Amino acid sequence: MNIVQVDYDGLIPNNVGLGEDVRVKHALEKWHPGYINWWKDMGPEGFQESLVYLRTAISVDPKGWAKFDYVRMPEYRWGVLLAPQHEGRKIPFGMHKGEAAWQEVPGEYRAMLRRLVVIQGDTEPASVEQQRYLGKTAPSLYDLRNLFQVNVEEGRHLWAMVYLLQKYFGTDGREEAEALLQRRSGDPDTPRMLGAFNEKTPDWLSFFMFTYFTDRDGKMQLEALAQSGFDPLSRTCRFMLTEEAHHMFVGETGVTRIIQRTCEAMKEAGISDPNEIDKVRKLGVIDLPTIQKKANMHFSLTLDLFGNEISTNAANAFHSGLKGRYREDRLKDDHQLEGGTYPVLRLIDGKIQNEDSPALSALNMRLRDDYVVDCNVGVGRWNKVIAEHGIPFEIKLPHVAFHRHIGEFTNIKADVGGNVLSDAEWAKRRGEFLPSDGDKDFIESLMQPQMEPGKFASWIAPPRVGIDNKPGDFEYVKIADA
């Protein structure tokens, strides 16, 4: 049965037949107040009474799944939506390849599967927490709305994972669902599970870099889980990917608009050297070298999310049919990888070099390689904008050994080109690669809110088209007086 329409009558909009599933319905209704409390405590600071022009998922039909309307964020209809079931779907990879996809949790993989769901689930509320203060310094109502759209959808992704936990993992699942509301991004005692989700998102350039680079890690993980032999997880992730595309759009176009504004201002002022940083900053825009440093930081932090290059966990998850490769269904090989190899960049005798490793163990590396390719597409578009303005500068992704905290390159220092540096050299040159305190102060000084419809802060260009094709001066957020 293909369930495309969503049941909106109850407390929790859904297309999973919650009405007839009393136990799970009850469990989710019990979890709901804690979620709302979490949203009020840790969601966007302020603006909770404001009317925000948001899209809400009302269907899982790819041709028309969302409707736009003004809504107060705490009243957003967070629902449980799974992409339609494919009749007769088979497990596409691993030792169970070709068997019927699981509709229930296979007992022998229960712990591994639960962990995959919890780790994915933990990132969703974490990013909302990281972004909670940004509303106060939004460069426009358009951007403010986009921030909140990303936030409510990350909230919905948490719902999606919690549904799986409550439905399929019994008491442990219920406890994990509670714990997802207890951990806090950046809290030394109860941190979120993954490093990049405990970092601060202090300003809007960071927000755009985060949604470009880190939400794209989300995309890669969801793509790999969408291949899962556990069908409810696959269907959940397939629908989440529909929403995820907008988050990366926000990031890519956000950075594009910043770059565009910088280039325009430089041209107007007759500055052609991108390294004349002080002169450029006086124009009230962000100089290109600082944008590069922010990209270096967010890219390198995000690479850590892919885990160790050589990983038994990744091998097991694939072998058992729980987590596939990026677009497994389009790859042409045996989908079992028992014999093959894959080149892995390793640190061997102090040198960074490729080594062929068993393909099964190298799956994190492979997903990370696919990720880097995906990242470079948007970077190319950023560079096109710079080139169109005739400015001699190119944004480049740093080497994968640069600024790493997980995996092969944890214990070395490398520059953005992948040259190994001594600790002393690194200490001296760090500010060339990563934002310095001075850079951070400068960016912070620009973060003045612009809340008039149709107006934009000095450092960012307006978008080419509005959300839902709205005109330029559309009031995306009707700000309520506190």
Ligand SMILES: [Fe+2]
């Ligand atoms: Fe998400």
Ligand SMILES: [Fe+2]
């Ligand atoms: Fe996202």
